[in-house]
Amino acid sequence: MDERTEQSGYQVQGSDILKKKIFDYVFHLCNLATTKETEIADYTYETGFVRGVKLAKSLMWKYTKPEIKETIKNIYSQLEYNISRIPEKLDEAQKKLEKQMLSDDASMQVLEILLVVMLYSSMSVEMKEIEVKDWQSVIGKARDDNPVRIFGNEINEKED
Amino acid sequence: MHDQFYELDFDRIYPTPTSETLAWAYFNRLYRKLHVENFSLLITFYGRHRAGKSLGAVDFGYILDPTFLPNLESRVVYTSKALMQAFKDIRVKKIKGGAVIIDEAGSGDLSSQRWYEEVSKIVSAELQAVGYLNPFIGFVTQSFSFINTTARKLSQGVFEVYRTNTSYSNIKPFWIENNPWISGSYRKYPIFCENHNGVASNIYKINNIKIPLPPDEVKDRYIAHSQAYKDKLLVDSEEEIALLEFDKNSKKVYASGIDAIVEEVVSNYTDYTSVSQKKGVNVFLNPDLIRHSHSDLSIKDSKLVKALAEKRLVKDNKVLFKQDVDL
Numbered sequence: 001m002d003e004r005t006e007q008s009g010y011q012v013q014g015s016d017i018l019k020k021k022i023f024d025y026v027f028h029l030c031n032l033a034t035t036k037e038t039e040i041a042d043y044t045y046e047t048g049f050v051r052g053v054k055l056a057k058s059l060m061w062k063y064t065k066p067e068i069k070e071t072i073k074n075i076y077s078q079l080e081y082n083i084s085r086i087p088e089k090l091d092e093a094q095k096k097l098e099k100q101m102l103s104d105d106a107s108m109q110v111l112e113i114l115l116v117v118m119l120y121s122s123m124s125v126e127m128k129e130i131e132v133k134d135w136q137s138v139i140g141k142a143r144d145d146n147p148v149r150i151f152g153n154e155i156n157e158k159e160d
Numbered sequence: 161m162h163d164q165f166y167e168l169d170f171d172r173i174y175p176t177p178t179s180e181t182l183a184w185a186y187f188n189r190l191y192r193k194l195h196v197e198n199f200s201l202l203i204t205f206y207g208r209h210r211a212g213k214s215l216g217a218v219d220f221g222y223i224l225d226p227t228f229l230p231n232l233e234s235r236v237v238y239t240s241k242a243l244m245q246a247f248k249d250i251r252v253k254k255i256k257g258g259a260v261i262i263d264e265a266g267s268g269d270l271s272s273q274r275w276y277e278e279v280s281k282i283v284s285a286e287l288q289a290v291g292y293l294n295p296f297i298g299f300v301t302q303s304f305s306f307i308n309t310t311a312r313k314l315s316q317g318v319f320e321v322y323r324t325n326t327s328y329s330n331i332k333p334f335w336i337e338n339n340p341w342i343s344g345s346y347r348k349y350p351i352f353c354e355n356h357n358g359v360a361s362n363i364y365k366i367n368n369i370k371i372p373l374p375p376d377e378v379k380d381r382y383i384a385h386s387q388a389y390k391d392k393l394l395v396d397s398e399e400e401i402a403l404l405e406f407d408k409n410s411k412k413v414y415a416s417g418i419d420a421i422v423e424e425v426v427s428n429y430t431d432y433t434s435v436s437q438k439k440g441v442n443v444f445l446n447p448d449l450i451r452h453s454h455s456d457l458s459i460k461d462s463k464l465v466k467a468l469a470e471k472r473l474v475k476d477n478k479v480l481f482k483q484d485v486d487l
Contacts, residue, residue: 130368
């Protein structure tokens with residue numbers, strides 16, 4: 001019998017490679033976030049880290065739930081608002097520093113959220129043990145023509 | 161200002177299922193396969209002796225089929241006759257998703273080598289007959305090597321049962337998938353995930369089912385039922401040993417019978433001689449003539465009688481072999 005489990009890596013799909021790349025990229029950003037930031041060019045206040053988070057957000061968009069998408073949108077619109085409120089009287093160098101500070105802070109918030117999204121997204125597979133604790137509750141829940149909702153208030157899509 | 165995003169929000173959006181809620185979902189999935197999606201379910205439970213295979217299979221029947229417990233004695237079967245009866249009962253009563261556990265597969269009335277071959281025929285035939293009622297059939301066997309290719313394809317799930325303590329058994333719930341492009345099958349764990357507004361969430365693979373001893377009413381009835389079979393198995397074994405003993409004695413009688421025939425052939429050897437003209441003229445004992453007089457002998461035994469008799473004759477100098485005779 002040709003026994004192979006899905007963990008054996010016998011067949012690798014294109015989407016699996018993409019997921020791995022996204023993982024790698026987000027961890028690269030984590031690394032950037034904890035080391036000295038580099039400016040990309042003179043004409044922009046954005047650092048490599050800030051731009052990287054924006055790109056990672058787009059890569060992860062497909063796996064991000066609507067509530068979290070909304071929060072991320074709010075963070076970026078708040079950033080724009082805060083940037084627009086930087087006093088005009090400051091000189092260019094100070095303005096740039098102020099913008100960098102605000103965008104770095106917002107990007108950190110987004111990255112933190114992206115990490116949670118990534119770990120709970122369909123990209124990550126978790127091995128779970130199930131346990132029958134109470135016979136009556138198992139029988140009561142199992143013998144139902146409608147799907148049991150394991151995640152609380154959501155409908156499950158189950159495969160086997 | 162945007163709303164601050166707290167850990168609490170993550171827990172609301174990504175609630176982590178407990179092992180118990182996943183058990184509900186898992187058994188509900190099996191139940192819906194039988195009762196909503198109109199599939200039948202064939203699962204093989206295997207593992208070492210006393211690992212809890214049978215009780216595990218009975219647990220599955222108990223959870224999935226409401227009619228299993230009232231009919232436990234007729235649904236846990238050990239012989240092909242009982243198996244047919246269980247299917248007949250399901251058909252007559254039109255029980256949807258009826259569970260039948262084929263316990264001690266390989267030690268029943270069909271020998272272990274032929275067991276799956278025979279049972280797969282019966283099960284295939286019965287599935288045609290009761291297929292529309294979507295039965296759940298659980299095979300319980302000690303060794304996975306009993307399972308031949310046909311039966312492997314028959315089983316949708318192969319559950320490996322093991323135990324590390326006396327409170328519960330562990331089951332590895334493998335589904336068997338066949339690959340039509342390359343001739344082979346592979347195993348995989350059941351997968352659960354959440355889908356929320358088209359966004360899939362964390363994938364959970366079920367790699368172990370912790371299943372405790374069934375409630376006393378189920379356990380006691382099962383033990384009494386299986387003990388009756390095991391007692392019968394003991395009586396059958398005694399009978400079989402007695403039969404083997406009888407066969408052995410018969411062989412002894414038979415051997416002494418051959419000696420008597422040899423004695424008779426030696427005494428009247430002229431009645432059994434033939435002449436061959438190949439490579440000169442030879443006189444020899446003809447096994448066909450021996451069989452003609454002793455019709456019970458097989459060809460093999462007649463040759464044995466010939467060999468023994470010739471040996472005796474040579475020893476007694478009663479006949480000369482490979483000697484020219486005057487015809």
